[in-house]
Structure formats: C-alpha cells, structure tokens
Amino acid sequence: MDEQAADERRERIVDAKLALAKARFGDRFDQAQWDAIRENILGMTKCGDALRAVPLGNSDEPEIVFVPYRADDPAWGGR
Amino acid sequence: MSVAEGISFATVAELGRMLRSGQISPTELTEHFLERLEQVGTPLNAVVTLTSELALAQARQAEDELAAGIDRGPLHGIPYGAKDLLATAGIPTTWGAAPLQNQIVDRNAAVIVRLREAGAVLVAKLAMVELAGGFGYEQPNAALTGPGKNAWDAEAWAGGSSSGSGAVVGAGAVPFAIGTETWGSITVPAAYNGVSGLRPTYGRVSRRGAMALCWTLDKIGPLARTAEDCATVLAAMAGPDPADVTTFAGTRFPSSGEAPARFRFGILKGSVEAVRPDVRANFEAALGVLAEFADLEEVTMRTLPYDAAASLIVGVEAAAAFEEFIDEGGPLGLTAPEDRVGRVDGLTITAVEYLRALRVRRVASREMDTLLAGFDAIVAPTLPTVASGIAERFDEHFVRDPTASLGAIGNLCGLPAISVPNGFGERALPTGLEFMGRAFEESRVIAAAAAYQARTDWHRRHPDIEG
Numbered sequence: 339m340d341e342q343a344a345d346e347r348r349e350r351i352v353d354a355k356l357a358l359a360k361a362r363f364g365d366r367f368d369q370a371q372w373d374a375i376r377e378n379i380l381g382m383t384k385c386g387d388a389l390r391a392v393p394l395g396n397s398d399e400p401e402i403v404f405v406p407y408r409a410d411d412p413a414w415g416g417r
Numbered sequence: 418m419s420v421a422e423g424i425s426f427a428t429v430a431e432l433g434r435m436l437r438s439g440q441i442s443p444t445e446l447t448e449h450f451l452e453r454l455e456q457v458g459t460p461l462n463a464v465v466t467l468t469s470e471l472a473l474a475q476a477r478q479a480e481d482e483l484a485a486g487i488d489r490g491p492l493h494g495i496p497y498g499a500k501d502l503l504a505t506a507g508i509p510t511t512w513g514a515a516p517l518q519n520q521i522v523d524r525n526a527a528v529i530v531r532l533r534e535a536g537a538v539l540v541a542k543l544a545m546v547e548l549a550g551g552f553g554y555e556q557p558n559a560a561l562t563g564p565g566k567n568a569w570d571a572e573a574w575a576g577g578s579s580s581g582s583g584a585v586v587g588a589g590a591v592p593f594a595i596g597t598e599t600w601g602s603i604t605v606p607a608a609y610n611g612v613s614g615l616r617p618t619y620g621r622v623s624r625r626g627a628m629a630l631c632w633t634l635d636k637i638g639p640l641a642r643t644a645e646d647c648a649t650v651l652a653a654m655a656g657p658d659p660a661d662v663t664t665f666a667g668t669r670f671p672s673s674g675e676a677p678a679r680f681r682f683g684i685l686k687g688s689v690e691a692v693r694p695d696v697r698a699n700f701e702a703a704l705g706v707l708a709e710f711a712d713l714e715e716v717t718m719r720t721l722p723y724d725a726a727a728s729l730i731v732g733v734e735a736a737a738a739f740e741e742f743i744d745e746g747g748p749l750g751l752t753a754p755e756d757r758v759g760r761v762d763g764l765t766i767t768a769v770e771y772l773r774a775l776r777v778r779r780v781a782s783r784e785m786d787t788l789l790a791g792f793d794a795i796v797a798p799t800l801p802t803v804a805s806g807i808a809e810r811f812d813e814h815f816v817r818d819p820t821a822s823l824g825a826i827g828n829l830c831g832l833p834a835i836s837v838p839n840g841f842g843e844r845a846l847p848t849g850l851e852f853m854g855r856a857f858e859e860s861r862v863i864a865a866a867a868a869y870q871a872r873t874d875w876h877r878r879h880p881d882i883e884g
Contacts, residue, residue, distance in 0.1 A: 355765035378762035385725035386770040400775030
C-alpha cells in the first residue's frame with residue numbers, strides 16, 4: 339500500500355473510532371474538544387500502525403501470563 | 418552552613434547518626450521538616466496535606482522506642498512525604514485531582530505500612546499531576562494544587578507526575594519522598610530537581626493501596642539525596658505481598674550483592690546527538706568520571722516502536738482503570754483542559770491492537786535482557802533538556818526524539834533505573850544521569866550510581882531556599 343492510500347485508510351479508521359466515541363459521549367463535548375479527541379485517536383492509531391510494522395509470528399505471545407488460581411498457592415496468598 | 422541547613426539537606430544516613438548520637442530527637446526533626454514543608458514546600462505547590470498530628474505522634478513513638486533501646490533500622494524517626502496517590506487511612510488521598518479532593522480511602526497502602534514498620538514518620542501527602550498524568554496533560558498546570566514549581570527556580574516546572582516528591586526533596590523539605598512511575602514520573606522530577614530517584618523493577622514493590630493508572634507499568638520508588646538513601650528506602654518497601662501477585666517474581670532475584678571491582682556500562686549509540694548542548698556537555702563530563710571505575714562500550718538497540726507500544730498500553734489500561742470515572746463525567750472537573758477529554762481515545766482501541774502492543778513488548782523485553790546481560794547498566798542522559806518553564810507547553814520545549822531517553826523502553830520492559838544529578842544546564846537548572854539495569858538488578862544500578870556520587874558532589878549542591 340502506498341503512503342497516500344495508507345493515510346486515507348488511517349483517516350477512515352480514525353473517523354470510525356471517533357463515531358464510536360460520539361455514540362458513547364455524544365452530548366458531552368463541544369467541537370473543539372471533539373477535535374482534540376480526534377487528534378488523540380489519530381495518535382493512538384499511528385501507534386497501532388507502528389506496532390503492526392513489527393514482524394510477528396503466530397506463536398509470538400502477548401507479554402501476559404495467566405496463572406490458574408488455587409487458594410493454597412503461596413503466590414496467590416489465599417486471595 | 419547553619420544548623421538548620423545542615424538538617425534540611427542532610428542525607429537519611431546522616432540524620433540517622435544525628436538521631437542516635439542524641440544531637441537531635443525524632444520530634445525535633447519532625448517539627449523541623451513540618452515547618453520547612455509549610456515555608457518552602459507549600460509555596461512550590463508541592464504539598465497537598467500536612468499530616469502534622471500523625472507525624473508528631475509517630476515521632477514521639479520513635480523517640481520513646483529509641484530511648485528504650487528499640488531501633489527499627491535506618492529509617493527509624495526519619496520524616497518523609499508520600500505522593501498523594503498512596504492511600505492513608507483517615508487522611509485525604511486526592512490523586513492530585515480536583516474532583517477527588519475529598520476522597521478518603523480507609524486503609525493504608527502497603528508502602529505506607531512498611532515504612533511505618535521501619536519507623537519512618539509520615540509528614541505530608543505530596544502534590545502530583547492529576548491522575549498521575551495519565552489523561553494526557555500538555556503543560557504544568559494540571560494539578561489540584563497548581564503547577565508544580567521547581568526547587569531550583571519557581572519559574573521552572575518540577576516535572577511530573579511525582580512533582581511534589583521531587584520538589585520537596587530538592588528544596589530540603591523532607592529527607593526522602595515516595596513517588597510512582599508509569600512512564601518517567603520518578604526519574605523526571607528527580608532529574609529536574611537535582612535529586613536521586615529510583616524506579617524499581619516492575620513488581621519489586623507492592624502497589625496495594627496505590628492508585629492504578631496502568632496495571633502492567635505502574636511502579637513505586639523513592640526520591641532522596643543519594644543513591645545510598647534510595648537503597649535504604651527501597652529495602653524497607655520491597656518484598657512480596659499476597660495482595661499484589663506481581664511482587665512474587667522478585668523473590669527469585671534478591672539483591673545481587675557486592676558491586677563488581679570494575680563496572681561495565683553500555684552507552685547507547687546516538688543518545689547524545691538528540692539532546693540539547695548543555696545536557697550533552699554534562700553527560701560527556703560524566704562519562705569521564707565513569708571511565709575512572711568502569712569500562713564503557715557503545716551499544717545499539719534494535720529499532721522497535723517502544724514509544725508506540727508504551728503509549729498504547731497506557732492508553733488502554735488507563736481508559737479501563739478509569740472507565741467509570743470517564744462515564745460519570747469525572748474528567749470534566751480536572752484542571753488541565755486537555756485532561757477533560759483524556760482517555761476517550763483509549764476506549765476506542767481494539768483488543769487486537771492492545772494485544773499486539775503486548776506481543777511487541779515481549780520481543781522488546783527479550784532484546785533488552787540479552788543486551789543488558791552483558792553490562793551492569795546502560796547509561797544515558799535522563800532527559801534531553803532541563804525543566805521547561807512553569808507556563809510553557811511541553812511541545813514547545815521537549816525533544817521528541819525517541820532515542821533521546823531510556824524512558825519508553827525502560828518502562829515498557831519494567832526495568833530498574835536510577836537518575837542522579839550530574840550538573841547544571843540552561844537557566845542554571847539541574848540535569849540528570851540515568852543508569853538502567855537488567856530486571857531485578859536494582860542493587861547493581863544503585864551501586865553504579867553510588868560509585869559516581871562518591872566521585873562527584875552534584876548531589877551535595879542545593880538551592881538557597883530560606884525557611
């Protein structure tokens with residue numbers, strides 16, 4: 339995808355996410371605030387694009403470890 | 418030097434000797450710092466609540482115990498301040514935010530409990546950027562108490578989000594303070610105020626009772642005059658806590674013991690090109706000192722979107738942690754206009770985007786561990802500039818080059834780091850030198866910083882603040 343097409347796609351995604359935010363908080367913010375929110379969403383979308391540029395394989399897991407719970411496991415401290 | 422000045426800017430170790438020699442009592446010491454906080458801390462917008470009654474009761478107990486031969490260790494009878502996101506029973510815990518200024522959490526945070534057990538005396542809850550800066554503030558006026566002023570120049574920012582913690586230590590209004598760091602919130606105010614600040618490894622210190630901004634990035638650590646004092650405070654706070662399961666990883670990696678006969682430091686290739694000339698000059702001078710006791714080697718890191726990963730993780734987790742607050746319109750009462758729309762963006766990030774950030778984090782963590790395994794620490798300027806002006810927007814001041822700081826990669830990977838003062842730059846403001854180490858190697862970065870401080874006196878310099 340060339341740069342212009344990538345930019346256009348990103349703008350569409352930002353607008354869709356902005357619509358999601360407006361669906362949730364439609365009457366809360368004025369136009370200047372919505373403009374600021376759009377900038378924030380654009381920034382996060384660029385972060386997502388940068389992360390997608392890192393080659394990852396199917397087995398590259400997220401850095402989280404789920405530990406099945408047992409009350410008698412000292413690591414859980416009986417919580 | 419006056420007696421009062423000798424107390425205000427003494428280290429924890431020095432104050433401990435004064436207490437045990439009978440030169441001063443815990444009550445006198447506490448009264449001194451309470452007065453100092455009122456006279457120099459409050460004008461810096463660094464204090465939320467003075468805990469005078471509690472502090473004097475704790476000081477009297479410390480005094481009685483010492484008289485009875487009970488010594489709880491190096492923090493016994495030493496006053497300190499805590500960032501106002503650490504819960505303290507019966508005392509407001511505001512998280513620096515106007516909408517929460519009357520919030521009282523009816524319990525003590527784990528670090529408050531542990532410092533009490535070590536005999537430390539809580540004298541103040543300290544100012545901070547509202548909600549630990551997690552809502553995207555873009556200038557210093559983003560706190561319940563007003564913009565945090567720098568200990569060296571009230572026209573400069575104290576840094577954030579542990580603004581008060583940095584300012585009061587810098588101004589000699591407490592011997593040490595507790596801060597928290599998600600991304601730069603200990604090292605930045607430490608560097609800006611010319612003090613030592615330790616960011617422990619993620620999971621080294623229990624976060625029970627601390628405001629959550631980002632569950633997988635939040636750390637708690639000390640700011641003090643010296644690396645040695647930071648080690649003393651960390652030792653009192655660290656350790657496993659069943660209420661914070663992340664603290665159990667550290668039990669497999671206790672202190673690594675004695676410092677090496679000669680250190681080995683990595684110097685990040687390109688790290689000085691992106692910083693301001695004054696910061697660069699001080700860093701290069703510091704390298705000259707480091708070369709006296711360490712081998713220095715230029716290193717390169719794999720280019721990865723460290724900033725993007727950290728930003729996205731904070732964006733999502735902060736939005737989740739504060740979802741109810743956002744839904745209820747809480748942010749509309751925040752001080753900074755930009756914070757009032759903060760984290761709405763985080764609510765729109767997809768789960769797949771978040772998980773991708775965590776997958777990249779895994780790659781980054783392994784790359785960094787491989788690199789750091791060959792060194793005692795990576796060394797870099799803490800920040801590319803001195804503090805911004807008190808009314809200056811960050812985008813008008815800061816260097817945005819991601820290679821200019823270890824902040825993103827260090828926090829993304831949960832690595833320990835310490836910032837110590839290494840000179841003065843523009844507007845006679847302090848600059849900082851950062852040592853970042855392998856996970857759970859706090860003792861090694863502390864030893865490295867202490868070796869630097871043994872050969873320099875930047876940590877002995879202090880502003881002339883009357884009080």
